[in-house]
Amino acid sequence: MFEQLFPNVSVEDIITATNETMFMTLISVAGTFVLGLALGLLLYLSGPGGLWQNKGLNWVTASLVNVFRAIPFIILILLLFPFTDFLMGTIRGPKAALPALIIGGAPFYARLVEIALKEVDKGVIEAAKSMGSKYTTIIFRVLLPESMPALISGITVTAIALIGYTAVAGVIGAGGLGDFAYFYGFQRSDFDVVLICTILIVLIVFIFQFIGDFASRKLDKR
Amino acid sequence: MISIKDLSKVFQTKDQEVRAVDDLSLTIDKGEIFGVIGYSGAGKSTFIRLLNRLEDPTGGNISVDDQDLTAMNKNQLRIARQEIGMIFQHFNLLWSRTVFDNIAFPLEIAGVSKQERKNRVNELIDLVGLSGRGNSYPSQLSGGQKQRVGIARALANNPKVLLCDEATSALDPETTDSILDLLVDINEKLGLTIVLITHEMHVIRKICHQVAVMEDGRIVEQGDVLDVFLHPKQKVTKRFVDQVMGDPEKEHSLQLINDKYQTGEILRLHFVGERTNQALISDVSRKFEVDVNILHGKITQTQKGAYGTMFVQFVGEKNEIDRAVQYIESTSVEVEVSPSV
Ligand SMILES: Nc1ncnc2c1ncn2[C@@H]1O[C@H](COP(=O)(O)OP(=O)(O)OP(=O)(O)O)[C@@H](O)[C@H]1O
Numbered sequence: 355m356f357e358q359l360f361p362n363v364s365v366e367d368i369i370t371a372t373n374e375t376m377f378m379t380l381i382s383v384a385g386t387f388v389l390g391l392a393l394g395l396l397l398y399l400s401g402p403g404g405l406w407q408n409k410g411l412n413w414v415t416a417s418l419v420n421v422f423r424a425i426p427f428i429i430l431i432l433l434l435f436p437f438t439d440f441l442m443g444t445i446r447g448p449k450a451a452l453p454a455l456i457i458g459g460a461p462f463y464a465r466l467v468e469i470a471l472k473e474v475d476k477g478v479i480e481a482a483k484s485m486g487s488k489y490t491t492i493i494f495r496v497l498l499p500e501s502m503p504a505l506i507s508g509i510t511v512t513a514i515a516l517i518g519y520t521a522v523a524g525v526i527g528a529g530g531l532g533d534f535a536y537f538y539g540f541q542r543s544d545f546d547v548v549l550i551c552t553i554l555i556v557l558i559v560f561i562f563q564f565i566g567d568f569a570s571r572k573l574d575k576r
Numbered sequence: 577m578i579s580i581k582d583l584s585k586v587f588q589t590k591d592q593e594v595r596a597v598d599d600l601s602l603t604i605d606k607g608e609i610f611g612v613i614g615y616s617g618a619g620k621s622t623f624i625r626l627l628n629r630l631e632d633p634t635g636g637n638i639s640v641d642d643q644d645l646t647a648m649n650k651n652q653l654r655i656a657r658q659e660i661g662m663i664f665q666h667f668n669l670l671w672s673r674t675v676f677d678n679i680a681f682p683l684e685i686a687g688v689s690k691q692e693r694k695n696r697v698n699e700l701i702d703l704v705g706l707s708g709r710g711n712s713y714p715s716q717l718s719g720g721q722k723q724r725v726g727i728a729r730a731l732a733n734n735p736k737v738l739l740c741d742e743a744t745s746a747l748d749p750e751t752t753d754s755i756l757d758l759l760v761d762i763n764e765k766l767g768l769t770i771v772l773i774t775h776e777m778h779v780i781r782k783i784c785h786q787v788a789v790m791e792d793g794r795i796v797e798q799g800d801v802l803d804v805f806l807h808p809k810q811k812v813t814k815r816f817v818d819q820v821m822g823d824p825e826k827e828h829s830l831q832l833i834n835d836k837y838q839t840g841e842i843l844r845l846h847f848v849g850e851r852t853n854q855a856l857i858s859d860v861s862r863k864f865e866v867d868v869n870i871l872h873g874k875i876t877q878t879q880k881g882a883y884g885t886m887f888v889q890f891v892g893e894k895n896e897i898d899r900a901v902q903y904i905e906s907t908s909v910e911v912e913v914s915p916s917v
Pocket residue numbers: 587588589594595596614615616617618619620621622623775
């Protein structure tokens with residue numbers, strides 16, 4: 355049945371490609387989460403009325419975030435070639451896609467983090483201050499837990515964007531389903547290969563969306 | 577306990593300076609419930625937020641328990657704040673934490689061990705009457721219950737002072753009363769000094785020992801709650817007293833009474849901080865051959881006893897009425913026969 359529908363698809367290759375996509379997605383989501391969270395916190399804390407209110411720091415962070423968000427992903431990959439080469443020792447394969455994915459994803463997520471943190475009730479922060487909390491306590495025990503559902507739905511949106519980016523990265527040799535669909539499907543005119551790659555990517559997106567929605571809902575006690 | 581000297585706070589906005597608190601001096605004694613009342617914009621919130629330096633003063637000094645709060649650096653202030661509890665109009669609970677964990681939060685901040693935290697939180701949950709609700713989330717509680725959590729949280733580190741910023745303004749009258757009762761209970765049980773701000777005279781009347789009336793960043797009148805109720809000097813104060821005693825048209829109703837009840841004797845009874853003679857009316861009708869009609873009046877309870885005025889009609893033999901009046905004169909209730917407008 356499968357062989358009739360998809361005569362040109364090698365199951366082994368498709369599994370390898372799927373694994374590569376999963377690898378790129380998971381690692382880049384983790385990296386984006388950490389870097390984006392740090393940048394988002396910095397934006398929020400240095401912003402007007404923040405705990406570390408600082409115009410200069412805020413301007414630098416905001417500019418960095420805005421510039422990297424403005425660069426189209428495909429150009430970002432090319433731009434980062436020297437950096438990737440230095441960091442990873444290669445410019446091919448799934449590992450080589452990671453720096454571009456994280457640097458492309460983090461500024462996007464940072465803005466979502468900033469929005470999420472701005473939603474935290476000022477009164478609660480004030481209450482924590484009145485109890486004599488340190489700033490680190492306010493950050494880790496008030497700001498982050500209170501904004502967790504929004505942080506989770508933000509990383510879900512970002513993860514789905516990153517899955518798209520992995521496919522783009524594939525076209526310039528990063529491996530994964532995008533790479534497979536392009537080189538083995540499109541260029542050889544084996545459209546069943548393109549189709550199966552599409553189905554698998556959509557499936558991965560759905561899984562991430564489902565997990566993200568579930569976790570966000572579970573954590574929201576409002 | 578709390579001594580405030582020449583305290584001021586100026587807010588610099590784009591086009592003007594706002595003197596929210598203006599050269600304010602005040603002493604608050606240990607174990608006292610001290611109320612600050614004022615209309616919107618009087619500077620009450622700014623004042624109470626200065627007391628734990630959520631707002632930094634522009635000038636002046638605040639000492640709590642002989643510690644100069646205004647001279648402290650960040651770290652000293654953090655430690656000092658652990659001994660000053662605060663509750664808020666909108667409760668400001670962490671929705672991501674259960675009741676138990678909300679109350680445990682200040683203990684975590686103070687570095688209390690897990691086992692001790694557990695014991696202390698359970699104690700507090702019982703104290704504020706929330707037994708069995710420890711695992712609920714704030715969203716599952718009513719406003720009154722949320723404020724109870726707020727109070728328990730504020731008391732967790734055994735503070736010396738409790739600051740209340742409009743703590744009952746978001747609650748309905750009945751819930752307000754239950755929260756006020758809880759505050760009195762805590763004040764008596766723990767000997768805690770409470771500073772509260774409000775725009776409702778009812779709150780002052782019900783629980784405060786001392787009151788200060790605030791207007792335009794200044795305290796315009798201050799004293800024993802009963803004194804202020806009896807002899808309000810400033811116009812603002814009179815308006816606040818009328819809030820509870822109601823009826824600025826007393827004279828009008830006295831006219832009506834005089835016209836309508838021509839027999840016997842009309843008396844005005846004045847209860848001033850009364851504790852012992854609250855059963856006066858039944859006393860009189862038991863001891864003397866007079867019928868007592870209650871015509872008009874309002875008696876209200878303050879922390880210092882009952883306070884208010886009542887108009888009554890005594891019907892009976894002339895000399896029996898005189899004896900009854902003499903009897904009342906021998907008590908601490910003031911009496912006026914045939915009061916005129
Ligand atoms: N952060 C601020 N910046 C500028 N002005 C402020 C600030 N906070 C308060 N004010 C001003 O200070 C004055 C006193 O405000 P405050 O909030 O203390 O009044 P309040 O008595 O608590 O009033 P309400 O009963 O409405 O809460 C007001 O004129 C207000 O506009």
